[in-house]
Amino acid sequence: MSDNRDAPDWVIPLMRLGYSARGVTYLIIGALAFLAAWTGGQAEGTSDALSTLKQHPLGLVALWVIAIGMFAYAIWRFICAWYDLEQRGTDAKAIIARIGQTVTGLIHLGIGVSVGRMAMGSGGSGGNGESGAQSVTSWLMTLPYGTYIVMAVGVITIGAGVYYGYKGIAEKYKNHLMRTEWSEKLDPLVKAGLVAHGIIIVMIGVFLIYAGINTDPGQAGGIGKAFQTVRSQPYGMFLLGALGLGTIAFAVYCFVEAVYRVVPQLAGPDMQTLASEAKGKARRAAASV
Incomplete structure (x- = not known):
C-alpha cells in the first residue's frame, strides 16, 4: 500500500458508479423481500433477485450495468486502499x-x-441463491484446518456486521458525506439501512460458524438464507417486512454515497460534511450555555 500519491481523476466517477450499482442491487433485494412478506411468497437472495430481474424487459441491460458497476466499486476500493484516499x-x-x-x-x-x-x-441461482456461499464454504473445508478457517471467516463476518451497525448508530458515515439539504433529509434512512445491513451480515457470519462447527457447508448461506431464517421466527412475516424495508434503506444509503460521498484526499479544505455540521452545532450549543 502506498501513500502521498495523487489518485487518478477518474476515481470519483468510478466510485459513484460503483455505489449506484450497489444501490440498485439492494433496492431489488429489499423490494422483493418486502413483497414476499406482504404476499406470503419466498424471499430471495442476491442471485435469485438478479435472476428475477433478468426476466423483465431491459433486465439483461440492467444486469450488465450492475456487473460493470460492481467492477467499478471493486476498483474503487482497491484504489482507496492503495492511495489511502480516506487518509x-x-x-x-x-x-x-x-x-x-x-x-x-x-x-x-x-x-x-x-x-x-x-x-x-x-x-445462475439455485436454492435461494445460496449455492455460491455454500460452494465457497465447501472449498474452504477441503483446505488444511478448513473448518477452523470457515469459523474464523464467520467471526470476521460477524465483526463486519457489528461495525456496520456501529457505523450507523455512532453516525461515523457522516465523516464522508457532503452536507446538503437532501443528505440531511435522508440521514434517518441512511442510519436505519446501515443497522439493518449489519444485522444481515451478522446472521451470515453465524451461519458460517455453524457450518464450521458441524462440518456442513449446507448450513452456510447468504442474504436469502438470512431472510428465510427471519421469516421462520414468530411474527416472521412482520420481521421479514421490516428487514426488507431496512435493506431498501441500505440501498438509499448506497445512493446517498454515490451522490454525496466526499473523498478526503481529493476534497477541498472548505468542504462541509454532515460530521462537521454536527460538530459546529455542538460547539454553538455549548457556547450558548
Whole structure:
C-alpha cells in the first residue's frame, strides 16, 4: 500500500458508479423481500433477485450495468486502499482498515463476475441463491484446518456486521458525506439501512460458524438464507417486512454515497460534511450555555 500519491481523476466517477450499482442491487433485494412478506411468497437472495430481474424487459441491460458497476466499486476500493484516499494513515488500525477495503473490493469483484456470467446466460441461482456461499464454504473445508478457517471467516463476518451497525448508530458515515439539504433529509434512512445491513451480515457470519462447527457447508448461506431464517421466527412475516424495508434503506444509503460521498484526499479544505455540521452545532450549543 502506498501513500502521498495523487489518485487518478477518474476515481470519483468510478466510485459513484460503483455505489449506484450497489444501490440498485439492494433496492431489488429489499423490494422483493418486502413483497414476499406482504404476499406470503419466498424471499430471495442476491442471485435469485438478479435472476428475477433478468426476466423483465431491459433486465439483461440492467444486469450488465450492475456487473460493470460492481467492477467499478471493486476498483474503487482497491484504489482507496492503495492511495489511502480516506487518509487513515499507516498505523496498525489503519492498515487493518485498508486491508478490509481490499477484501471488500475482492468480494464485489466476485459479485461482478457472477452477475456478468448470469447476463451471458451461464451461472445462475439455485436454492435461494445460496449455492455460491455454500460452494465457497465447501472449498474452504477441503483446505488444511478448513473448518477452523470457515469459523474464523464467520467471526470476521460477524465483526463486519457489528461495525456496520456501529457505523450507523455512532453516525461515523457522516465523516464522508457532503452536507446538503437532501443528505440531511435522508440521514434517518441512511442510519436505519446501515443497522439493518449489519444485522444481515451478522446472521451470515453465524451461519458460517455453524457450518464450521458441524462440518456442513449446507448450513452456510447468504442474504436469502438470512431472510428465510427471519421469516421462520414468530411474527416472521412482520420481521421479514421490516428487514426488507431496512435493506431498501441500505440501498438509499448506497445512493446517498454515490451522490454525496466526499473523498478526503481529493476534497477541498472548505468542504462541509454532515460530521462537521454536527460538530459546529455542538460547539454553538455549548457556547450558548
